[in-house]
Amino acid sequence: MVKTAIKRTVASIVCLAMALTICACGNEDKGPDYADDExxxxxxxxxxxxxEIADREATTSSEQLARAKDAIQAELDTDTPLKNRQFKNSKLQEQVISYIxxxxxxxDVTKDYEYQSAEYTKQWGKAYDKRTQILKTFVDEYGLKLSGKDQEVLDKLVAEGAEAAKTSDEKETINKLINEAKFEKTDDGYGFYTYKAVVENTSNLTFTNVSVTLDLLDGAGVKHEEYTSIGNWAPGEKVELKTSSDxxxxxxxxHVTFYDVED
Known part of the structure; x- marks a missing residue:
């Protein structure tokens, strides 16, 4: 009787342990639901x-603005849930959030500015360039693809993104070169001064028609503008930026006010 009771007790303990193990396995944490693959x-x-919305017919300005708002909202409604998802690839997550x-x-541009006004066009262009550059990254690095005519539209956006990235790089380069210039002041006498800096083009770009504005702040903090320029500035060349003022x-x-880049 005692041995039988002991066997039954041991058997019960073993069964319970197995049941707990199976239950634990069934409730095992599978980890975060990463969004990378989708x-x-x-x-x-x-x-x-x-x-699909952008292709809809719209003739008047009000219809075109409404169409633009609806198109943006449709994309936002689809993409925004990704903002709260977890990613394994932090760079991809950063790009997705930037895109949203x-x-x-x-x-905001469609709400804050008069449709097709100068400021609307300016602000829309800034956002458009950012968007196309991110789309280019999605295509080049993460394999974004569409089909049919949609792919043709995406190809166009990506091409514009490449051009926008090129323009942005050129602007950043020329601004960095000029902003790092160290101007020296020379007292020429009779109340006149010369401002001069020697700058080397350390980039691989040839800049032409570079116009530079010098803001000269006097003792009272009042700004006075003077100008200097560079006709042609090839890689490796040093040029002298020089202007005189009273x-x-x-x-x-x-700061740079105008420039061209030689192809």
């Missing part, structure tokens, strides 16, 4: 919905 599918779906933020920028500047700030 992110481009979501982005593609959002684009397709936007393109740009869509919101476009939405302002005895206490501070000098320079």
């Amino acid at each position: 992110a481009m599918q979501v982005i593609a779906s959002g684009l397709e919905k936007r393109f 933020n740009v869509l919101n920028e476009q939405k 302002i005895n500047a206490k501070e000098i700030k320079q």
